[in-house]
Every structure is written in structure tokens, then in C-alpha cells.
Amino acid sequence: MAGGIKEWPEDERPREKLQKQGAESLSDAELLALIIRTGDHASGQSAIDLGRNMLQTFGDLRRLSSAGFSELCEVKGAGPAKSASILAALTLANRVMTDRLQSLERFTSPQQIFNHFHFRFRDRRKEYFLILLLDSKNRIIREEQVSEGSLNQSIVHPREVFRPAIRESAAAVILVHNHPSGDPTPSREDREITRRLREGGELLGIRVLDHIIIGDGSYLSFVEQGLL
Numbered sequence: 514m515a516g517g518i519k520e521w522p523e524d525e526r527p528r529e530k531l532q533k534q535g536a537e538s539l540s541d542a543e544l545l546a547l548i549i550r551t552g553d554h555a556s557g558q559s560a561i562d563l564g565r566n567m568l569q570t571f572g573d574l575r576r577l578s579s580a581g582f583s584e585l586c587e588v589k590g591a592g593p594a595k596s597a598s599i600l601a602a603l604t605l606a607n608r609v610m611t612d613r614l615q616s617l618e619r620f621t622s623p624q625q626i627f628n629h630f631h632f633r634f635r636d637r638r639k640e641y642f643l644i645l646l647l648d649s650k651n652r653i654i655r656e657e658q659v660s661e662g663s664l665n666q667s668i669v670h671p672r673e674v675f676r677p678a679i680r681e682s683a684a685a686v687i688l689v690h691n692h693p694s695g696d697p698t699p700s701r702e703d704r705e706i707t708r709r710l711r712e713g714g715e716l717l718g719i720r721v722l723d724h725i726i727i728g729d730g731s732y733l734s735f736v737e738q739g740l741l
Contacts, residue, residue, distance in 0.1 A: 527561065541574055548602045553590030563590045567599070578603040579636030620651045623734035626689060626725050634691035634727045642669050642690040646683035647722065654681055656689075669706050671713035678719050686714065688724040695729030699740065707735055 527543040536544070545564030552559040558566065570588050571577040577599075585596035620626075626645070634641060641661050646654040657677045660669055678686050688710060692698075699707075707724045714721045724735040735741035 541568055545599065548598050549595050550598070553592070556590045558590045563588075563595070566590065574603075575636060578606070579638075618653050620645070620647060620653060620687065620722065623723060623725050623732060623737060626687065626723075627727060627732040630689060630691070630727050631730075631732075635695070635729050637691055638693050640690055640693060642688070644674055644678065645687040645689065646678055646681050647685040647687065649684040651685065651722070654683060669710075671710055674710055675713060675717055675719060679717070683719060685720040685722050687722050689727065690724075691727040697726040697728030697731055697733035699724075699726060699733060699735070704740065707741060711741060 527539055527546050530543070531539055531547070539547075542561050542564035545567060546560035549560045549563055552563055567577060567585070567588055568574070571580055580600075582593075582596055582600055585591055585599060586593055588596075591599075630643075639662055642659045643656050644659060645656050648654055659673050674686070674688075677683075688707065690703075703724070703726065707721075710724075711721045721741065722736070724741060726733045
């Protein structure tokens with residue numbers, strides 16, 4: 514029956530095992546079981562069975578962490594409550610690994626931007642285009658998502674990019690987007706969009722400080738590569 518973990522020898526139960534041997538002694542499925550807490554009576558799965566099922570469905574923890582809420586709910590026995598718990602726990606783990614940018618933090622390098630966005634975007638299957646708004650002292654005011662999906666000139670239009678910058682009286686912007694392929698090498702379209710946005714910014718008196726492409730474990734800065 515689901516929930517049969519209570520019938521297991523005490524040393525094999527995830528909670529007791531963690532208390533006696535530490536969290537590192539637990540398998541990924543056992544850690545997920547502690548997040549899930551209970552099994553699924555309808556399918557007869559224990560919490561560990563469900564954890565194993567989640568890992569088998571997505572392949573590994575990294576792919577699981579990039580799954581959306583609706584994808585998690587589709588796993589047999591998961592349901593909204595368990596899926597929400599898993600998504601919350603994995604999101605917190607990603608945030609722990611991220612050097613988060615703070616409001617009014619001064620922009621110092623592309624590496625700083627990569628550290629902030631890498632874990633958020635490294636496993637995304639779609640492209641996201643964002644801008645960071647900065648004041649006259651290059652302090653970050655906030656970030657703004659401009660588009661989601663394939664990057665093209667109709668989606669990333671200068672008016673969509675600079676509207677929030679004008680509203681916030683930003684002195685400069687940093688362009689940021691990810692490459693789902695993991696390779697941050699800029700495409701011809703990336704270069705063209707960057708050129709158009711730089712020219713649009715010049716007309717408005719808003720500097721485009723950099724365009725940073727986030728890949729899997731690496732990034733490309735247009736400024737560092739002499740492309741801007």
C-alpha cells in the first residue's frame with residue numbers, strides 16, 4: 514500500500530536515515546520522498562516510489578528542476594500539492610546557487626550578470642529576452658522581461674525594450690538572453706537586434722551597456738568580444 518514506508522525497518526526510512534546518517538546519505542529519490550511526504554493511495558506508490566517515478570520520467574534532478582508545474586502534475590500520482598512542493602524546493606535550491614542581483618547594486622562585469630541568471634536559464638527550452646535597467650551610476654534599478662520564445666525582430670522591438678527604461682527614467686540598459694542550445698555564440702539575428710537596439714538607445718539618450726548571452730556554464734558578452 515502507498516505510505517508503506519512506515520512499515521519499513523527504521524534505519525531504511527528516509528527521515529530516520531537522514532537524522533542518523535545525514536542528508537548526504539540519502540538518494541535523490543529518498544530526498545524527494547521527504548519533500549513529497551506521502552505516497553499515492555490510488556496508484557499504490559509510496560513516497561519513494563513516486564520520487565523514483567519522477568526521476569525516471571524526467572531523467573535526472575537537473576531536468577526535473579527545469580520542468581514546469583503542469584509537467585510535474587502529469588506524472589502519475591504527483592498531483593498539484595506534491596508538484597508544488599517539489600517545484601518550491603527545487604526553486605529554493607537554485608536560488609541558493611545563484612548570486613542574486615540586489616536593487617541598486619552597481620554593475621561591475623558580465624560575470625556578475627551570468628552568475629545571477631545562469632541557474633535560472635541553463636535548462637530552459639525557450640529563449641527569454643530581458644533587460645536590466647540602470648541609473649546614471651550604473652546601479653541596477655530592476656529587471657524586465659521583454660519576450661519569451663524564439664528571438665526575432667518583431668518580438669524584440671525597440672519600443673518594447675525602451676518603454677520600461679523611459680518609464681523608470683533609466684540612464685542605461687543591459688540586454689540579456691539565453692540560448693537553449695547551451696552555446697552562447699551570437700547568431701546573425703542576435704547581432705542585428707543588438708545593433709538596432711544600440712541605435713535606438715542612442716536616439717533616446719539611453720546607453721546599451723552590453724548584451725550578454727547566457728549558455729550552459731558559459732556566457733558571451735558583446736562588449737568583451739568587441740561586438741558592441
